[in-house]
Amino acid sequence: MAPAVQSSMRNALPPPSERSTVLGWLRKNLFDGWFNSALTVVALGLILALLRPLFNWTFNTARWEVIPANINLIMRGQYPPEQAIRLWVVLFLLAFVIGFAWAANTKTIRGELITLFAIPLLLMLVPFFDGGIRLNLLIIEAAGLVGYGIGRFVPEKRSNLGVWALLIYAVVMLVILRGGSGETGLWAGVPTNLWGGLLLSLLLAVFGIAISFPLGVLLALGRQSKLPAIRMVSVLYIEFIRGVPLISLLFMAQVMLQLFLPDGFPTIDRALRALAAVTLFSAAYTAENVRGGLQSIPKGQYEAADAMGLSTFQSMYFIILPQALRAVIPVLVGQFIGLFKDTSLVALVGLFDLLGIARTILGNPNWLGTHQEVYAFIGLLYWIFSYMMSYTSRRIEASLAVGTR
Amino acid sequence: MSEQSTSQHIIACKDVNKWYGEYHALRDVNLNVKPQEVVVVIGPSGSGKSTFIRCINRLEEHQSGDIIVDGIPLTHDVRNIEQIRSETGMVFQQFNLFPHLTVLENITLAPIHVRKEKKTEAEENAMSLLNRVGIPEQALKYPGQLSGGQQQRVAIARSLAMKPKIMLFDEPTSALDPEMIKEVLDVMKELALSGMTMIVVTHEMGFAKEVADRVVFMEAGSVVEVGTPEHFFENAQHERTKLFLSQIL
Numbered sequence: 001m002a003p004a005v006q007s008s009m010r011n012a013l014p015p016p017s018e019r020s021t022v023l024g025w026l027r028k029n030l031f032d033g034w035f036n037s038a039l040t041v042v043a044l045g046l047i048l049a050l051l052r053p054l055f056n057w058t059f060n061t062a063r064w065e066v067i068p069a070n071i072n073l074i075m076r077g078q079y080p081p082e083q084a085i086r087l088w089v090v091l092f093l094l095a096f097v098i099g100f101a102w103a104a105n106t107k108t109i110r111g112e113l114i115t116l117f118a119i120p121l122l123l124m125l126v127p128f129f130d131g132g133i134r135l136n137l138l139i140i141e142a143a144g145l146v147g148y149g150i151g152r153f154v155p156e157k158r159s160n161l162g163v164w165a166l167l168i169y170a171v172v173m174l175v176i177l178r179g180g181s182g183e184t185g186l187w188a189g190v191p192t193n194l195w196g197g198l199l200l201s202l203l204l205a206v207f208g209i210a211i212s213f214p215l216g217v218l219l220a221l222g223r224q225s226k227l228p229a230i231r232m233v234s235v236l237y238i239e240f241i242r243g244v245p246l247i248s249l250l251f252m253a254q255v256m257l258q259l260f261l262p263d264g265f266p267t268i269d270r271a272l273r274a275l276a277a278v279t280l281f282s283a284a285y286t287a288e289n290v291r292g293g294l295q296s297i298p299k300g301q302y303e304a305a306d307a308m309g310l311s312t313f314q315s316m317y318f319i320i321l322p323q324a325l326r327a328v329i330p331v332l333v334g335q336f337i338g339l340f341k342d343t344s345l346v347a348l349v350g351l352f353d354l355l356g357i358a359r360t361i362l363g364n365p366n367w368l369g370t371h372q373e374v375y376a377f378i379g380l381l382y383w384i385f386s387y388m389m390s391y392t393s394r395r396i397e398a399s400l401a402v403g404t405r
Numbered sequence: 406m407s408e409q410s411t412s413q414h415i416i417a418c419k420d421v422n423k424w425y426g427e428y429h430a431l432r433d434v435n436l437n438v439k440p441q442e443v444v445v446v447i448g449p450s451g452s453g454k455s456t457f458i459r460c461i462n463r464l465e466e467h468q469s470g471d472i473i474v475d476g477i478p479l480t481h482d483v484r485n486i487e488q489i490r491s492e493t494g495m496v497f498q499q500f501n502l503f504p505h506l507t508v509l510e511n512i513t514l515a516p517i518h519v520r521k522e523k524k525t526e527a528e529e530n531a532m533s534l535l536n537r538v539g540i541p542e543q544a545l546k547y548p549g550q551l552s553g554g555q556q557q558r559v560a561i562a563r564s565l566a567m568k569p570k571i572m573l574f575d576e577p578t579s580a581l582d583p584e585m586i587k588e589v590l591d592v593m594k595e596l597a598l599s600g601m602t603m604i605v606v607t608h609e610m611g612f613a614k615e616v617a618d619r620v621v622f623m624e625a626g627s628v629v630e631v632g633t634p635e636h637f638f639e640n641a642q643h644e645r646t647k648l649f650l651s652q653i654l
Contacts, residue, residue: 303464304501308515308567309491318514322505 057372066370067377068128070361074378077196077352083179083188087199088136090173095120095140096147097169101162103151112395117144170210192271196352198381200271204353205340205385208278212339213332215279216286217325221316223291234287241284246277247345253277254349274346282339289331293324326400333393337386344382354378414473415440415571415602416461421470423456423626430456431467432626440570443603445613448623449649454606457623458573461604462493475570491519494564498576500556502548502563508535509544512563520567527566534562538592554585558592565596572596574605610654614638622646 031037067074076087102113120141124134154161177195180187195203222234241249253273297320305315325332347356358374361367367374416438423431431453438444446454459465461472463479463486472479474489503511512531516522522530535541538558540551548556557577564572574593578586590612597603597616607613613620613634620637622630622645630637630646638654641647 298499298501300497300499300501301503304495304497304503306464307462307490307493307495308563309487309519310515311487314518318518319503323503326505 062373063370064373066361066367066373070357070367070374071128073357073361074197074354074381076199077357078194079190079196079199080188080194083186083190085186086176086179086190088139090176091136091140092143093169093172093176095144097165099144099147099149100151100154101147101165103148104154104162104165105159107152107156117141120144170207192269193351195271197357198354200346200351201340201343201353202385204271204275204278204343204346205336207275208282208339208343209336212279212282212286215283217290217321219283219287220290220294223287224294238284238287241281242288246281246342247348249277249281250274250345250349271351274349274351278339278343278346281342282335285335286332289328289335290324292331293326293328294320296327297323329393329397329400333389337389340386340389341382354381413440414438415475416604417471417473418457418461419471421457421460421467421472423453423460423465423467430626431460433470434623434626434628436621436628436631438571438602438604440602441600442618443597443601443605443616444619444621445617446604446606446621446623447608447610447613447649448629451625452623453626454623455575456626458495458575458604458606461571461573462490462495464495491567492569493571493573494567494569495573495575496557496560496564496577498579500548500553500560500580502556502560504548507545507547508540508551508559511548511559512566515563516566531562531566534565535559537565537595538562539588552585553581554588557581557585557589561589561592561596571602571604574603574607576606576608578607578609608653610638622649624649 030040072081072084076084079087098116102116120137123129124137129137151162177190178192179189182188219234219238222230223238225231225234253276254270257273258267301319301323302315305319310318343353344355346353347359350356352360355378358378361374362371414437416436418434418436421431421434422429434453434457436444436457446458448454456465460467461474461479467479475492477485477489477492479485479489502508503514506514509528509531512534513522513524513527516527516530517524532541532544535544538561540555540558543551543555543559548559551559561572561577577593578589581589586609590609593603593605593612594616605612605617615634617634619631620634621628622637622641622643624645630641630643632641637646638650641650
């Protein structure tokens with residue numbers, strides 16, 4: 001007698017895909033045969049063995065209290081606590097301007113904007129922040145929203161208002177940070193040698209990038225110029241700067257410069273000298289990166305611009321540079337991330353940026369032996385900002401991808 | 406035909422010579438073009454046809470001889486060069502559209518910044534030119550989103566937007582797929598019928614027969630033979646011309 005269920009029927013339907021279940025995925029990818037299973041087990045063991053001490057240190061041994069105790073130093077260095085409210089005002093304005101510039105530029109709400117607005121709210125969750133800090137973070141959030149609300153009324157034709165707002169902000173920010181000439185009170189002058197920590201690192205990086213970029217573009221164009229004098233000056237500058245390490249430029253600026261200047265010449269601000277060194281250094285590298293972009297533009301683009309009667313300046317501004325710069329966004333951002341991290345070298349010439357502050361904290365007898373904690377934390381700060389830059393660069397590239405050849 | 410009276414010629418070239426280093430690219434080229442005339446330049450590759458028309462708007466520099474365009478002598482004077490360029494449009498083999506700008510922006514860029522037209526005026530003009538070349542619906546696309554034939558038609562519209570008196574075509578159909586050649590040639594025919602002065606470097610003998618007022622045959626940097634299409638295709642005088650025509654027809 002034939003069985004009720006025939007074997008051919010059992011094979012009628014394929015079994016449900018194993019990929020759709022966790023177990024199926026594990027079997028397919030990790031335990032596919034005895035050799036792969038053995039590899040998986042060994043690898044798991046190795047990973048655990050390596051991670052356990054790290055976990056142990058992070059959650060048991062590490063004296064993380066060093067971070068909350070010194071968080072003000074890490075954030076703003078020796079900037080006087082009485083005037084700390086000015087730093088918050090700078091941040092309120094920053095949130096306002098970013099919201100405004102965003103809305104002036106594009107009326108669409110995208111994922112990045114939501115991420116941006118989530119940052120102050122997430123920071124409010126940091127356990128050791130007190131009520132004052134949380135209130136300030138809330139004001140930052142509100143300022144950003146107000147800026148965004150106002151920016152939405154900017155007509156599309158005036159979208160460059162956002163850029164102007166950022167430029168004006170840069171000046172206003174420096175004025176607020178520096179203050180007046182008085183010794184006391186809310187508007188007391190704060191010389192730049194008291195600026196420190198994350199504040200100084202970010203200022204050096206942002207102004208270094210903002211100034212070295214146009215300078216580098218000019219140098220790249222100068223290197224391609226038909227005028228021998230301009231070309232030679234550009235080449236000499238670029239090759240000289242690229243031939244020396246940044247640290248030597250920083251020492252030149254801090255130690256040697258004053259010796260060369262005539263007696264009675266006013267002392268140039270130390271932070272400014274460091275900024276100049278970083279900027280001049282970065283400009284030479286920017287120039288070479290931009291030159292790479294210029295060389296990637298086919299000759300036909302120049303010819304078409306010429307044949308239409310565009311002047312050399314117009315052809316550069318409208319045709320060549322937009323394409324050349326777009327081609328080198330990834331390299332430029334890589335270089336700017338490098339610049340941000342290189343600002344830590346100013347600690348070696350006596351400025352108190354993130355790294356410099358870390359070293360003073362470690363010099364405090366109360367916090368002997370907390371090297372790992374402090375360096376891990378400033379490392380994390382560097383990573384957060386570097387990652388934000390690289391994320392932004394990828395978003396910019398994606399949004400410019402329309403119309404590439 | 407009198408070669409001297411430059412007043413009635415919109416382009417006058419006299420004994421033009423050009424060298425690339427040792428290589429003698431143009432040898433005593435003489436050619437005069439009357440207003441509204443369509444001149445087709447043919448010849449084997451490397452014969453200097455492209456070099457010659459690129460000298461007319463100074464994309465290449467000639468070393469001796471005179472080139473006078475619409476009464477303006479082509480010298481080192483930048484003002485003269487700019488004036489000549491504003492009166493001559495050029496269409497390239499590789500289109501050379503600006504890939505980061507939309508079709509509309511490609512066409513309006515020079516009118517706005519060189520001719521100082523108002524943006525609205527330039528855009529209206531651009532749209533009517535796009536209508537003329539048959540692709541108004543592509544105005545807001547980027548060049549990379551168009552076919553080769555469409556891109557070349559945009560390039561023609563872009564040149565016309567500068568309201569040139571002369572149009573130079575440097576092998577405008579050589580980079581196109583065969584089925585797209587016709588749409589570009591049709592635009593060029595319409596342009597010729599409208600009375601535009603044109604110099605066309607091409608291998609399209611059909612176009613030369615049908616549209617050209619005169620055909621110029623160049624070889625090794627020299628003008629070998631000039632004549633009407635009828636003379637040229639039925640009754641060529643020089644052996645070299647006959648050989649060339651027998652190879653391509």
